[in-house]
Amino acid sequence: MLSHKISIAPMIACTDRHFRYLVRLLTKHTVLYSEMITTGAVIFGDRDRHLGFNENENPVVFQIGGNDPQDMAKAASIVETYGYDEININVGCPSERVQSGKFGACLMAEPQLVADCVKAMRDKIDIPVTIKTRLGFEGQYKYQTLCDFIEINAAAGCGVFAIHARTAKLDGFSPRQNRELLPIQYEEVYRLKRDYPELTIIINGDISDRCEISRHLEHVDGVMIGRAAYSNPIILNNVDRDFFNVDTCQEISRKDAVLAYCDYMQDQLQQGVPLNIMIKHIISIFQGIGGAKSWRRYLSENITSKKGDLSVIEKALQLVD
Numbered sequence: 001m002l003s004h005k006i007s008i009a010p011m012i013a014c015t016d017r018h019f020r021y022l023v024r025l026l027t028k029h030t031v032l033y034s035e036m037i038t039t040g041a042v043i044f045g046d047r048d049r050h051l052g053f054n055e056n057e058n059p060v061v062f063q064i065g066g067n068d069p070q071d072m073a074k075a076a077s078i079v080e081t082y083g084y085d086e087i088n089i090n091v092g093c094p095s096e097r098v099q100s101g102k103f104g105a106c107l108m109a110e111p112q113l114v115a116d117c118v119k120a121m122r123d124k125i126d127i128p129v130t131i132k133t134r135l136g137f138e139g140q141y142k143y144q145t146l147c148d149f150i151e152i153n154a155a156a157g158c159g160v161f162a163i164h165a166r167t168a169k170l171d172g173f174s175p176r177q178n179r180e181l182l183p184i185q186y187e188e189v190y191r192l193k194r195d196y197p198e199l200t201i202i203i204n205g206d207i208s209d210r211c212e213i214s215r216h217l218e219h220v221d222g223v224m225i226g227r228a229a230y231s232n233p234i235i236l237n238n239v240d241r242d243f244f245n246v247d248t249c250q251e252i253s254r255k256d257a258v259l260a261y262c263d264y265m266q267d268q269l270q271q272g273v274p275l276n277i278m279i280k281h282i283i284s285i286f287q288g289i290g291g292a293k294s295w296r297r298y299l300s301e302n303i304t305s306k307k308g309d310l311s312v313i314e315k316a317l318q319l320v321d
Helices: 017-024 039-044 047-051 069-081 096-100 104-109 111-124 143-155 175-180 186-195 210-217 227-231 239-244 254-270 275-282 292-302 311-317
Strands: 006-008 032-038 060-065 086-091 129-134 160-164 200-204 222-225
Touching: 006 032, 006 239, 017 032, 017 254, 017 275, 032 039, 039 047, 039 060, 039 069, 047 069, 060 069, 069 086, 069 111, 086 104, 086 111, 096 104, 104 111, 104 129, 111 129, 111 143, 143 186, 160 186, 186 200, 210 222, 210 239, 254 275, 254 311, 275 311, 292 311
Parallel strands: 006 222, 032 060, 060 086, 086 129, 129 160, 160 200, 200 222
Antiparallel strands: none
């Protein structure tokens, strides 16, 4: 079983293998998540592209999107062979694209179907199956409905629930609007942990610094950080020391992190990975530092989608204090 004390939320187009490598330069113990990948992509797609990762990324959780128990079990069996530590079911994404596939947040309305998926997966694999969800639907949320969802899925074999402390509004609301326009309700997640102490409850939503992490850990088992970690990954420096009691960890400077990441990018370039796919993850790493705006502008203006070389990084670093 993983320690879910600190984790990075799965984010489409963000938490790919390249970003996860960057994060591992800053923290060795934080749990990382893949982007959400659908069952169809796992079963029928390019598996190495969708599932492959560097073994140094562990602990890492694979997040899957789907709603058919048989397909979920088949995909889970494939995922397990790649060495992931857990598989997480997406029951929280509110995007229209996900809704059209009848998974993500819309599955909150079908707790038994989710439980059937959990059981089917658990019957096929040895690694844990977990769930990431929200409180419920905007305008319809009731705490008891959330409890019913938790109880049905716990009985099916899920012991870990990551809860985005917001409801979801699906009719015409974008994921960004769901994040920014709906109120955060941390107390509801705290209440859930009090009522189900035997379960691992992870809180997610608008968490951006160590003080907030510490405050939440007084009430729940784990804290999941999302956009704050992606937009400013340096906030993960020293989380191993501060939250995992690892005395041997050393703080790495932003420039040293970039240089270490450059070694990784050089290897990936030789394998045909476009530079812009990797470099986007360090665009904001100097946030709050003198020259950050010049760094971002220079990189943005000098990266193409198909080619490039790492000399652009060297020149951009000269613009940073």
